[in-house]
Amino acid sequence: MIRLVLIRHGESTWNKENRFTGWTDVDLSEKGVAEARAAGRRLREAGFVFDQAYTSLLKRAIKTLDLVLDEMDQLWIPVDKSWRLNERHYGALQGLNKADTAARYGEEQVHIWRRSYDVPPPPLLRDDPRYPGRDPRYAGLTEAELPLAETLKDTVARFTVFWDRIIVPSLKEGRKVIISAHGNSLRALVKYLDHIPDDKIADLEIPTGVPLVYELDPSLVPLGKYYLED
Numbered sequence: 249m250i251r252l253v254l255i256r257h258g259e260s261t262w263n264k265e266n267r268f269t270g271w272t273d274v275d276l277s278e279k280g281v282a283e284a285r286a287a288g289r290r291l292r293e294a295g296f297v298f299d300q301a302y303t304s305l306l307k308r309a310i311k312t313l314d315l316v317l318d319e320m321d322q323l324w325i326p327v328d329k330s331w332r333l334n335e336r337h338y339g340a341l342q343g344l345n346k347a348d349t350a351a352r353y354g355e356e357q358v359h360i361w362r363r364s365y366d367v368p369p370p371p372l373l374r375d376d377p378r379y380p381g382r383d384p385r386y387a388g389l390t391e392a393e394l395p396l397a398e399t400l401k402d403t404v405a406r407f408t409v410f411w412d413r414i415i416v417p418s419l420k421e422g423r424k425v426i427i428s429a430h431g432n433s434l435r436a437l438v439k440y441l442d443h444i445p446d447d448k449i450a451d452l453e454i455p456t457g458v459p460l461v462y463e464l465d466p467s468l469v470p471l472g473k474y475y476l477e478d
């Protein structure tokens with residue numbers, strides 16, 4: 249049986265402030281740091297070891313991974329970072345407070361933007377300072393790959409390219425893998441692995457800083473999954 253561990257980053261400063269984050273590169277809050285360290289301790293106590301890690305290009309996921317690996321004394325393992333594991337791009341909503349946005353546009357509209365499978369949030373314009381094409385870390389992306397806003401469906405499409413090309417071969421070679429990513433990029437992966445129907449994915453919420461352990465058969469079909477909680 250193959251074990252794969254997913255972890256959503258610990259609480260970020262914008263989770264705490266209830267702001268749409270997406271590709272904004274905000275840091276962990278103090279609570280987020282504590283969550284990440286506690287997750288690392290739990291993994292160590294449960295006997296997990298890793299020899300390969302994957303994360304996004306965003307510091308809240310990178311730092312969470314570092315804190316987990318530090319607690320496990322495994323900071324030496326290779327870490328592969330990709331934009332394909334980034335949070336879903338929240339378009340022109342990035343930076344806005346979620347409650348204020350609901351008061352302005354209505355709860356129902358905000359729920360659709362947050363949890364529908366294929367309705368995008370309002371897009372950025374290319375001259376917006378938040379446009380990722382201005383950021384050197386995304387210099388290798390084509391214009392078509394640089395999002396103005398993403399649906400969860402778009403996030404599934406770009407994440408699963410990395411899953412199929414990089415993570416699947418690594419798991420099949422016997423590597424013990426941890427993936428540190430984001431609420432919606434992990435919802436995308438869970439949807440894909442568990443074949444969750446489009447109209448059921450809105451119900452899936454992934455908590456911050458809690459390892460989610462998948463048990464997979466040799467063809468990477470999920471046999472079960474559980475959260476590693478205290």
Ligand SMILES: O=C(O)[C@H](O)COP(=O)(O)O
Nearest residue numbers: 267268269270335362431
């Ligand atoms: O990008 C964000 O704002 C969060 O990481 C996830 O937010 P959501 O729960 O509104 O999708």
